[in-house]
Amino acid sequence: xxxxxxxxxxxxxxxxxxxxxxxxxxxxxxxxxxxxxxxxxxxxxxxxxxxxxxxxxxxxxxxxxxxxxxxxxxxxxxxxxxxxxxxxxxxxxxxxxxxxxxxxxxxxxxxxxxxxxxxxxxxxxxxxxxxxxxxxxxxxxxxxxxxxxxxxxxxxxxxxxxxxxxxxxxxxxxxxxxxxxxxxxxxxxxxxxxxxxxxxxxxxxxxxxxxxxxxxxxxxxxxxxxxxxxxxxxxxxxxxxxxxxxxxxxxxxxxxxxxxxxxxxxxxxxxxxxxxxxxxxxxxxxxxxxxxxxxxxxxxxxxxxxxxxxxxxxxxxxxxxxxx
Numbered sequence: 048x049x050x051x052x053x054x055x056x057x058x059x060x061x062x063x064x065x066x067x068x069x070x071x072x073x074x075x076x077x078x079x080x081x082x083x084x085x086x087x088x089x090x091x092x093x094x095x096x097x098x099x100x101x102x103x104x105x106x107x108x109x110x111x112x113x114x115x116x117x118x119x120x121x122x123x124x125x126x127x128x129x130x131x132x133x134x135x136x137x138x139x140x141x142x143x144x145x146x147x148x149x150x151x152x153x154x155x156x157x158x159x160x161x162x163x164x165x166x167x168x169x170x171x172x173x174x175x176x177x178x179x180x181x182x183x184x185x186x187x188x189x190x191x192x193x194x195x196x197x198x199x200x201x202x203x204x205x206x207x208x209x210x211x212x213x214x215x216x217x218x219x220x221x222x223x224x225x226x227x228x229x230x231x232x233x234x235x236x237x238x239x240x241x242x243x244x245x246x247x248x249x250x251x252x253x254x255x256x257x258x259x260x261x262x263x264x265x266x267x268x269x270x271x272x273x274x275x276x277x278x279x280x281x282x283x284x285x286x287x288x289x290x291x292x293x294x295x296x297x298x299x300x301x302x303x304x305x306x307x308x309x310x311x312x313x314x315x316x317x318x319x320x321x322x323x324x325x326x327x328x329x330x331x332x333x334x335x336x337x338x339x340x341x342x343x344x345x346x347x348x349x350x351x352x353x354x355x356x357x358x359x360x361x362x363x364x365x366x367x368x369x370x371x
Contacts, residue, residue, distance in 0.1 A: 051338070053120055058301065058356045061364030065302035066119035067317050068110060070135075071127035072100045072307040076155055078177070078187055080211065080242060080252040083127065087245060087320030089311055095127065100307035106135045109309045111142060117303055121149045125317075127307065130158045137161060144168050153207070155190035156198045165202050173205045173238075178214050179224055196231075203235040210262055210328070211242045211252040221265050229275045236277040239266065241286055241328020246321040254326065263287055281337035282330070289327040290336055296324070297335035297350065300357060 054064035069083065072095050082088060083095050101109050114122060122143060129136060129152050136152065143150045144167050151171045154160070160172060177183045180192040206228045214220050221239070228234050241262060244253045254262070266283045269276055290296040293315035304313035313319045318329075327333075339350030 054301065055356060057118070057120060058353070058360045059363070061360040061362075061367060062118045063301050063303045064120045065123070065298070066114065066117055066121070067123040067125060067302055067304045067313075068113070068309070069095065069126055069306045069313070070100075070106065070110065070124050070129055071131050072096050072098050073131045074126055074128040074155075075131075075157055076128065076187055076190055080209075080250065082243070082245075082318045082320070083125075085245070085320060089306055089313065089319055093311070095306060098306055098308045098311065100127075101309065102132070103135065104138075106132060107139045107142075110139060113305065113309055114143065114146065114148070119148070119303070121151070123151045123153060125153045128155055128157060130154050130156070130160070133158065133161060137163070140164060140167050140170060144170060155187060156195045156204075157190035158194075159198045160202055160204075162201050171205055172199075172202055173207050174199060175207050175209070176228070177211070178208065179220065179227065182213065199231075199233045202233055204233060206234055206237045207240065207330075208238070209240045209242055210254070212254050212258055213251060215254065215258040215261055221262065222269060225269055225273050225276055229273050234275060237273070237275045238278060238330055239276075240330040241326075243318055243328045244323045244326055245318075246323045248323065254328070259286060259326075259328075278330075279334075279337065281340070282334045285333035285336040285340075286328060288336075289324060289329075290332060292324050293322075296327075296332050297339050297353060298329065298332040300353075301335070302331075 057064040086094055088095060140150060149169045151173055153173045153175065156174045164170060164172065174195060176195065177186045184191045208224060225237055228237055241254055241259060242252045244250065263283055263286050266278060267280065270278065270280065293299040296316065299316035302317065304317045305311065306313055316322060339353055340348060342348050
């Protein structure tokens, strides 16, 4: 509740409480379905791989400048592959922590995660894992299971899996995945998103309506048996009724997304391009949709209050910009 109140204060003040930064254009992986590297991700004829990015102290200074200017509460550092810039992160992460920020690093764990990061307050290491070992190792080489198991040693990571249609084709697949990673002593929590396509996309990854329902029913069943599966029931249910557009998505409206040059905005949300909101499987979007649909006192939905707060915040932000 404290986090919601603080975020509400940011919104009323004309700031977005969440910031996502693609800190590098580089990645040694070539994962099928990766939204960051599709041609439509940034729009305007530019792609992540063609942007100018930063290295060394200019990258650290640039991110600190963005954070101090935008004043978020939560910062997600994504890529590309953030561990390509592990030396810069060694310097940056303690500075972000000292500012009282909650920070998430989303990585493939393709290289060792510095053990010093395990003691940084409010830092979450989120490792992307695409299913069980046979499928994952094909999709995400060189970030294989063997490397991940070695590189997460001594940490308490969050496992994040984006469920694709291929994973829904075998009965018991998701349960086996959750069971496997629940047994790992270096895993603190497990999250599962659903693959989010672009409008008009027809791919092997895209879930059909029956696939989505089957995944939701599986997650509902698994929650009581696997405490590390930290996905509240209203969040899971929101996968069946995602926000209809970015304008109705609390996550999209409260998150500023910047690409690797620290200037290019990713719109309308972190996926870029034209995401198919009717088939959205973003866990953050589902989680905040669940919060927004909660009714205070049983009557007033939080998302109605959010919409009013957002209008006030935009007015304040516009006035602040004009004064500057």
